[in-house]
Amino acid sequence: MGEAAEYFSKDFQWDDLRIRVENDPNLQYHLLPFEPSNSIPSVSPEADSNAWSRFHLRHSSGKFFKERRYLLKEFPELVSCKKYCKVLEVGCGNGSTVIPILRGNENIIIYACDCSTETLERAKGILNDAGFASLKDRFRPFYCDFSISKFPTWLACNSCRGNTFQQQRGFTTPENDGSPATGSLALEERGCCIGGVDFITLIFTLSAVPLQRMPASIRECFMVLKPGGLLLFRDYGLYDMTMLRFAQDQRVGFREYVRLDGTRSYFFCLNTLRDLFANAGFVESEKECLKLIKLAKPHMRRSVLFDTKLRKNIENSSRTSTTMILNTRHDRLTRRIEKRIAEFTFHSYRTRVILSKGRPPPKKGGSLYILHYEVGQKFDAHYDYAKDECTIKERGQTIVTFLMYLSDVEEGGETVFPAANKCASSARWWKKLPIYGKDGLSIKPKMGDALLFWSMKPDGTLDHTTLHGVKSEDIKMRRDSLPHLSVEKIYDFNSNVCKPELSFSIPFISPIGGMRLRSSTKGKDSWVECISWEPRAFIYHNFLSEKECSQLINLAKPRMKRSLVSDQKSWKGLVSSHRTSTGRFLVKGQNQLVRRIEKRIAEFTFIPVENGEGLSILHYEVGQKFDPHYDYSRPESFNFKTLGQRIATLVMYLSDVKEGGATVFPAAKKCPVSKQCASSSRRWWKKLPEYGGEGLSVKPKMGDALLFWSLKPDSTLDPTSLHGSSPVIEGDKWVGVKLMHVKDLTQG
Structure with missing residues (x-):
C-alpha cells in the first residue's frame, strides 16, 4: 500500500x-x-x-x-x-x-x-x-x-x-x-x-x-x-x-x-x-456534490429565519444548521445544475428565487442554498409558502422547492413530512414516522438524489400537507463520509400558479444523466428536451412505444367522427373549416393501456390524472389541418365556468408524416437555450414564412410527445402558446392529445 x-x-x-x-x-x-x-x-x-x-x-x-x-x-x-x-x-x-x-x-x-x-x-x-x-x-x-x-x-x-x-x-x-x-x-x-x-x-x-x-x-x-x-x-x-x-x-x-x-x-x-x-x-455524480460543498464550505454561516413582524432575518432555535447562498451564475457547474433543474421542473432558470435578506434578485439567475447539518442540528417542521400579505407583496408566493442531497447520512437527518398522506411515487427511501403519529413520511438523504415538492395545489391554493423539516434525532456520520449537506432551490412568483401537489424523490445528480427517463420503448433512448421558454415547451422523445401507438389508433379507428370546435358561449360543438380532422374521445381509465398512459403523463407533467380530460385521438389526412388557436379559456366562457382553466397540453405523435402536418407555434419566441436547440432540437424546427418568418414548428415523430403550457408561471395566460396543425401534404398524421386543467375534474 x-x-x-x-x-x-x-x-x-x-x-x-x-x-x-x-x-x-x-x-x-x-x-x-x-x-x-x-x-x-x-x-x-x-x-x-x-x-x-x-x-x-x-x-x-x-x-x-x-x-x-x-x-x-x-x-x-x-x-x-x-x-x-x-x-x-x-x-x-x-x-x-x-x-x-x-x-x-x-x-x-x-x-x-x-x-x-x-x-x-x-x-x-x-x-x-x-x-x-x-x-x-x-x-x-x-x-x-x-x-x-x-x-x-x-x-x-x-x-x-x-x-x-x-x-x-x-x-x-x-x-x-x-x-x-x-x-x-x-x-x-x-x-x-x-x-x-x-x-x-x-x-x-x-x-x-x-x-x-x-x-x-x-x-x-x-x-x-x-x-x-x-x-x-x-x-x-x-x-x-x-x-x-x-x-x-x-x-x-x-x-x-x-x-x-x-x-x-x-x-x-x-x-x-x-x-x-x-x-x-x-453526469459527474460525486464530483458535482463535492464541488458544491467545496464552493460553500469557507463561507458557511448560521442559518436564519425571516421574522414577518420585525421584517428582518433572525437566528432561531428551530433552525440550527449553517447556510451559504450560492449565486447560480457562479460558474459552469452551478449554471449546468440550474439548467437541469429548470428542464426538470418546467420553470426557467430566469425565474425569481427567494434570497435570504429579501433583497431584489440579481438580473440573471437566482441562488442555491447550501445547507449543512452537523450532529444534533435540525430544522423544525415548517412551510415554504408565505402566509402574510406583506411578505407575498415583497417577495411573491413560494410554489416549489427542489432539494438536492450532497452527502449520505448513516442515521437521522431525514427530510420529514408529518402531514403527508401517502407516497406518490417510489417508496424505497420513505419510512413511516411513528414520532409524528401513524401518518407522515420521511426521505433518507442519499448523495446525488433530489427531492421535488410543491407548496401549492394545482388550483393555486396553499397545500398544508407540505409541512416539512429536517429530523435531528441521533444523526450519525460515517467515518469516511462528509457531514450531511444539501442544496435547496426555492421558486417563488408574484401570484398563485397552478401546480400539482405531488412530491418526487429521484436520482438527480447521478452517473446516468439528468433528464434520462423511463419509457416503454424497447431498445430506444428516451430523453426530455426543452425547445422553448415562450411558450414553455418540451419534447419527450420516445414517450410511447410503436406498439402503444398502434393500439391507441386501433382503439379509436372504428368510431372516428368529424372534429368540432367549441362555441365559447354555449360550449356546443360546431363544424368549422378551421378544423378539418376526425377524432374520437377515449373514456378516462377505459382499459389498462389508457390507464398506464394516463399515469405516465401525470408522472411526467406532475399534474394528477384527475385534472386531465380524456385522451383525444385525432387523424389528419392529406389537406386536413387545425388553424392556430389557444387551448386556454377566457374567464367569460362556458368552458371556464364549468371545467376551470386549462393549464397544459400534451400532444403524443402516433405516426410519422412524410411531409407537412407539423405542430406550429406562430408566436413562439427564440429559446434562451439556443445552443441546445441548435445542436439537437433544431432538426425538427423550421422557419414559418406563412406566419411572417417567426415562430417554430415540431415535426411529428412516432412515439414522441410534445408538452406545452398555456399559462405562464404566474398563472396569467400565455399568448405565445398560440398553436395549430399545418396541413398534411403527404401521408397520414395520428396524434393523441391530453388536455390538463387547474382543478380536479372529478369534483364536478
Missing part, C-alpha cells in the same frame, strides 16, 4: 510541468492546432486491433504490466459494493486491472473484454500461473472491440438496454409495474441476459480509441450500465511525459499520436472528458 500511496500522491502534481511545456520552444508543436497531411494514411479499425494484439504479444510475460492495486484506493466503491456485483472491464489486456479487483472483493464478478482473443487467453493463463486459480470462476472474459461493435446481447439485450437506463424517474412501463427488483440477480432470472452491469472500468483504454470513434464507444458503455451504476475512468492526461516523448511526425491529430508499432494514444483534458461523457448521457 506504500507504493500505491506514493503513486497516488504524485498523480496530480503537473502544474509545474504544464508551465514548463507551454514555455518550452522545443515542445510547442504539442500545443499547435493539427493540420491533416496527405502523407498520413488512414488506418482501419482492424489495423488498430492487430497493433494492440502484437503489443500484448511482445509483453506476454506479464512483467510489463504491474497490478494496479492503487485502483482499490482510488475507487473504494469496488471494495464496498454489494454481493453479486457485476463489473465490466473494457480492454482488460493481460489482466493488470482485473487481478487486484478480484482479490480485493470476493463478491465481485468481472466480465472482461478485449480486442484480441490471444490476449484474453494470456490473461487467464496469468491468473492460473500466479496462483489465482480460485479467482477464475469470477473472471469471465469474452472477445469484443467496443470501438467498432456493440457489446454482446447476453450482456444487455435490446429490451434491457431500453429499460435499464430509463428507470431514473420511476415511470411505469408495460414490462415494469414500478416494483423494485428483489435482488441484483433479478434480471438474470428472465433468461434474456445478465441485465447489464453495476460498474464499468475504463483504465487506460479509451486513449487507444481514435477520437472520432470515442463518442459511439462511450455511448455503448452507457447502454449496458444499470441505473445508478458507475463508470470508473483513468487514462493519460494532458502534458503526460508519454505525450512529451512523441516526436512531431508521430502526431495524427490534436493531442493524438501513433507509436512506431501502430498503437495510438490520445491525451485528455478534463473539459474534453466532460463533453464526451456528458454527450453520451453520463
